[in-house]
Amino acid sequence: MSTRTSRKTSPLAPVAAKATGAMREFGNIFAMALDVIVQMFKRPFQAKEFIQQFWFIASVSIMPAALVAIPFGAVITLQLGSLTAQIGADSFNGAASVLAVIQQASPIVTTLVVAGAGGSAICADLGSRTIREEIDAMMVLGVSPIQRLVVPRVLAAMGVAALLNGMVSVVGVCGGYFFNVVVQGGTPGAFLSSFSALAQLSDLWVGTLKAVIFGFLAGLVASYRGLNPKGGPKGVGDVVNQSVVITFLLLFLVNLVISVVYLQLVPAKGA
Amino acid sequence: MGVEVAVEGLSKSFGKQAIWRDVTLTLPSGEVSVLLGPSGTGKSVFLKCLIGLLKPEKGRVVINGVDLCSCPERDLYEIRKLFGVLFQDGALFGSMNIFDNVAFPLREHTRKSEKEVRDIVMSKIDMVGMLGAEGKLPGEISGGMRKRAGLARALVLDPQIILCDEPDSGLDPVRTAYLSQLLIDLNAQIDATILIVTHNINVARTVPDNLGMLFRKELVMFGPREVLLTSEEPVVEQFLNGRRIGPIGMSEEKDQAQMAQEQAHLDAGHSDGSLEEDMRGVVPQLEPTPGLPPRDAARRRRQRVMQILHTLPESAQHGILASLSRDDYDRYQEWRRRTTGMAMPSGPGTTGTATATREQTRVSQELPTRPAAGAQPTQQIPRPVAQSRPPAPQQPQQSPPMRPRPRPWRREEGDQ
Ligand SMILES: Nc1ncnc2c1ncn2[C@@H]1O[C@H](COP(=O)(O)OP(=O)(O)OP(=O)(O)O)[C@@H](O)[C@H]1O
Ligand SMILES: [Mg+2]
Numbered sequence: 001m002s003t004r005t006s007r008k009t010s011p012l013a014p015v016a017a018k019a020t021g022a023m024r025e026f027g028n029i030f031a032m033a034l035d036v037i038v039q040m041f042k043r044p045f046q047a048k049e050f051i052q053q054f055w056f057i058a059s060v061s062i063m064p065a066a067l068v069a070i071p072f073g074a075v076i077t078l079q080l081g082s083l084t085a086q087i088g089a090d091s092f093n094g095a096a097s098v099l100a101v102i103q104q105a106s107p108i109v110t111t112l113v114v115a116g117a118g119g120s121a122i123c124a125d126l127g128s129r130t131i132r133e134e135i136d137a138m139m140v141l142g143v144s145p146i147q148r149l150v151v152p153r154v155l156a157a158m159g160v161a162a163l164l165n166g167m168v169s170v171v172g173v174c175g176g177y178f179f180n181v182v183v184q185g186g187t188p189g190a191f192l193s194s195f196s197a198l199a200q201l202s203d204l205w206v207g208t209l210k211a212v213i214f215g216f217l218a219g220l221v222a223s224y225r226g227l228n229p230k231g232g233p234k235g236v237g238d239v240v241n242q243s244v245v246i247t248f249l250l251l252f253l254v255n256l257v258i259s260v261v262y263l264q265l266v267p268a269k270g271a
Numbered sequence: 272m273g274v275e276v277a278v279e280g281l282s283k284s285f286g287k288q289a290i291w292r293d294v295t296l297t298l299p300s301g302e303v304s305v306l307l308g309p310s311g312t313g314k315s316v317f318l319k320c321l322i323g324l325l326k327p328e329k330g331r332v333v334i335n336g337v338d339l340c341s342c343p344e345r346d347l348y349e350i351r352k353l354f355g356v357l358f359q360d361g362a363l364f365g366s367m368n369i370f371d372n373v374a375f376p377l378r379e380h381t382r383k384s385e386k387e388v389r390d391i392v393m394s395k396i397d398m399v400g401m402l403g404a405e406g407k408l409p410g411e412i413s414g415g416m417r418k419r420a421g422l423a424r425a426l427v428l429d430p431q432i433i434l435c436d437e438p439d440s441g442l443d444p445v446r447t448a449y450l451s452q453l454l455i456d457l458n459a460q461i462d463a464t465i466l467i468v469t470h471n472i473n474v475a476r477t478v479p480d481n482l483g484m485l486f487r488k489e490l491v492m493f494g495p496r497e498v499l500l501t502s503e504e505p506v507v508e509q510f511l512n513g514r515r516i517g518p519i520g521m522s523e524e525k526d527q528a529q530m531a532q533e534q535a536h537l538d539a540g541h542s543d544g545s546l547e548e549d550m551r552g553v554v555p556q557l558e559p560t561p562g563l564p565p566r567d568a569a570r571r572r573r574q575r576v577m578q579i580l581h582t583l584p585e586s587a588q589h590g591i592l593a594s595l596s597r598d599d600y601d602r603y604q605e606w607r608r609r610t611t612g613m614a615m616p617s618g619p620g621t622t623g624t625a626t627a628t629r630e631q632t633r634v635s636q637e638l639p640t641r642p643a644a645g646a647q648p649t650q651q652i653p654r655p656v657a658q659s660r661p662p663a664p665q666q667p668q669q670s671p672p673m674r675p676r677p678r679p680w681r682r683e684e685g686d687q
Contacts, residue, residue: 129365136324137362141376141424142352 029224032146036154036220039147046152053156057118058163065113065164066171072109073172074179076100081184093180094191095198101172102199102207103262108255109172110164111214114157115247119222122153123243126226127236135227145227154219161215165208206262213258214251221247273301273464273568274334274353274431276321281330281340283313283320289488290316294330296483296493298432299575301462301568303454305475305496307510308485309519314468315359317485318434321466322354323347334432352380355430355463359437361421363409369396370405373424380428395423398453400446414441422450426457432464433457439471447471451478451557459559459566472511472550476500477557480572484510486519494583495576497553497594501586507551514545553590577603 077097084093126149129135135145180186225243229235276298283290290313298304308314319325321332323339332339334350342350363372373392377383383391396405399419404412412420418441425433435454439447451474458465469475475482475496483493486506492499499507509517516533518525537543559566573595580588580603592600 132365133358133360133362134364136319137356137358137364137421139324139348140322140351140354140356141379142348143375143379144348 028228029221032150032224033216033220035146036150036223039144039151040155042147046148049149049152050156053122053153054159056121057114057156057160060117060121061110061113061160061164062167064117065110065168068109068113069106069168069171070175072105073097073101073175076105076172077176077179078184081180081186091190092194092198093184093186094177095194097176097180098173098195099199099203101176102169102203103210104255104259106165106168106172107161107207107210107214108251110161110168110211111218111251112248114161114164114215115218115222115244115251118157118160119218119247120240120244122157122219123222123226123240124236126150126153126223127229127239128233130227130229131232131236150219150223150227153223154216157219157222158212158215161211161218162208165211169204169207202266206258206266210255210258213254217250217254218247221250273462275300276432276464276466277331277333278321279331279333281317281320281327281332283316283325283327291485291488291490294485294490296490298464298466299481299568299572300464301458302480302572303458303465303467303478303568304481304483304493305467305469305479306483306485306493307469307475307499309510310470312485312488314485315436318356318436318466318468321434322351322356352428353431355425355428355433357418357422357425357433357435357438359440361409361414361417363417363421363424365409368406368408369401369412369420372409372420373405373427376424376428391427392423395427396420398426399423400449415443415446418442419446419450422453429461430463431461433466435465435467435469437469438467439469439474444473447474452560454478455557455566456559456563458568459563462567472513475511476550476554480556480568486510495572495587495591496556497590498583498587500551500553501584501590502551503584503586511550512545513550514543516543553594555594573599577606581607 077093080096080100081093084091084096126135129149135149138145138148177188177191180191181188222243225239225246226236229239278294278296278298281294282292294317306314306317316325320327321339323332327340330340334353337346337350339347339350363369364375367375370392373395374388377388377391381388393402393405396402399422401416401419401423404416404420409417409420418438422435422438425435433454438450438454442450454465454467455478457463467474467478479496481494482496482499484491484499484507491504491506492502500511502508506518508514509519516530516537518530520529533543556569576583576591580591583591592603595603
């Protein structure tokens with residue numbers, strides 16, 4: 001983002017151009033998304049590439065995700081703990097924090113990590129391949145880089161996001177439990193029983209669904225930016241930067257949409 | 272059998288920067304063509320447009336009746352299977368070793384067993400002289416080796432159209448000579464249509480059937496190699512001779528002041544960077560290695576060129592006629608006599624009954640002149656633009672003794 005704003009020389013003139021440019025980019029990403037979805041079902045499936053990428057993304061994401069999950073779960077629990085205590089509903093602290101972690105925090109944390117650690121690496125990798133003309137060479141050899149390179153990466157990002165999401169949920173809930181019970185002196189029984197009172201299985205499903213969608217977006221944006229670097233190696237640096245920023249923006253936007261839809265469609269338990 | 276590539280009115284620009292406009296040319300099927308041009312004139316961009324990697328704004332590239340610029344992506348991938356492309360930097364896959372790089376197209380597009388793949392790949396690696404390096408990663412070999420490995424990969428599927436972006440850059444003269452031979456041999460064997468982009472004058476002089484040049488956003492010319500090699504066009508002359516004097520500057524355009532200054536320096540005795548000898552002129556074309564079949568494309572081209580010979584510039588006609596074998600020369604005269612006899616039945620002084628005189632006058636009118644009797648050992652054209660052409664041959668029958676040069680490099684049995 002910083003690189004973009006710094007290039008803006010005249011404040012007035014390029015606004016319209018920027019807007020159309022942004023729309024065009026969005027259209028391109030959308031077109032590529034459709035392409036990726038279509039090609040996902042095209043044989044032969046690039047299993048080797050998929051496993052490699054999956055392993056790679058997982059290995060760079062697990063540690064940061066776990067490390068972020070504990071304080072994240074803790075902060076939410078602490079915050080909600082004091083809030084529920086103020087309104088005299090401390091028995092519901094457990095349920096509230098678990099819901100917040102599973103539905104919101106965990107998918108977001110997961111994808112921030114997948115996009116930040118995995119996506120940036122994907123983007124840099126594809127970017128440098130593009131400027132070395134490897135992608136051109138691949139297309140000339142009659143092989144679609146979408147099918148061959150992008151699909152395995154996007155699928156890997158989705159898979160890792162889904163699994164990491166589970167891990168982050170568990171770690172986050174454990175962290176919340178620890179802080180609620182040990183630090184704030186809550187009762188373990190109240191924490192556990194409140195969560196069966198308010199939480200339901202569909203909360204877990206929507207969290208997982210979000211993680212999968214975010215993983216798709218992270219992989220897609222990273223690949224899209226990676227395949228379209230401007231200029232040489234400097235351009236690759238720029239697109240890595242942009243891909244992370246764009247993914248984050250998209251993430252929060254899509255999260256808002258999914259959350260609204262979910263809360264409208266699925267009635268909260270006990271309401 | 273190669274495939275014809277027809278380019279019609281192609282224009283390409285990046286944003287406001289026009290790269291070239293209205294390029295029209297045809298790569299005749301199975302023939303070898305070379306595209307010359309100063310650095311940065313868009314030769315690589317042209318190649319990428321030919322394979323549909325870049326979309327030109329205007330024009331068409333037609334292969335097998337399909338326009339690459341407007342056909343859907345799926346057809347594009349099909350058409351591309353006809354191509355073997357050597358990129359300027361080799362464009363090897365950095366994460367695979369040389370063997371896997373060369374094997375990649377085979378594994379993607381054929382159902383060959385791993386052993387067959389191995390045999391083919393090793394033969395191609397051997398062909399470009401890289402045996403022993405097949406286990407290395409592209410980052411671990413030299414630039415010239417990357418080029419050669421890229422060529423091996425481009426050739427592994429026996430493509431019908433081969434595009435080479437500067438196969439010689441980064442290679443030593445000896446390897447370049449081998450490479451030229453390799454391409455010609457390949458052409459003789461599989462009759463592929465070949466387009467080579469190069470800066471190497473030797474390659475341009477000896478390898479192609481057709482020669483073209485890009486300069487100042489335009490295709491200066493494209494046609495039988497003799498046309499460009501004997502051209503009086505200042506750009507062509509400057510480029511072929513590698514001189515500083517002329518329209519090509521360090522940057523694309525050169526202004527009057529700089530031109531005048533350079534001319535002054537030259538007049539004062541400062542070298543303009545070229546060698547003494549004129550690099551223009553038609554030199555013998557490279558032949559396939561003895562033992563290989565003669566190039567069918569050479570025969571087809573000869574027929575094609577002879578039919579348009581009278582439309583070519585005169586110096587090109589000299590070059591072409593001088594490079595004909597005696598039989599071909601006689602046959603051409605015969606053909607001209609017949610066709611012109613039919614086409615122009617009432618030319619001045621042609622109604623005479625004495626066929627012998629008619630033939631003679633006809634020939635001396637129609638045929639371009641050959642170098643003066645027994646004159647030059649090669650077909651070099653005189654460097655200062657010859658105002659007065661050399662005298663016409665008195666008698667076509669004399670042509671054998673006047674043949675400017677015996678042609679030991681050509682085995683005559685291959686001729687038509
Ligand atoms: N992707 C691109 N975006 C913008 N401009 C480009 C792009 N690719 C090439 N150009 C421009 O097109 C022009 C021609 O480039 P090209 O690489 O085709 O030159 P070339 O004739 O192959 O030169 P050389 O002989 O040095 O390889 C250059 O001015 C270059 O700046
Ligand atoms: Mg180039």
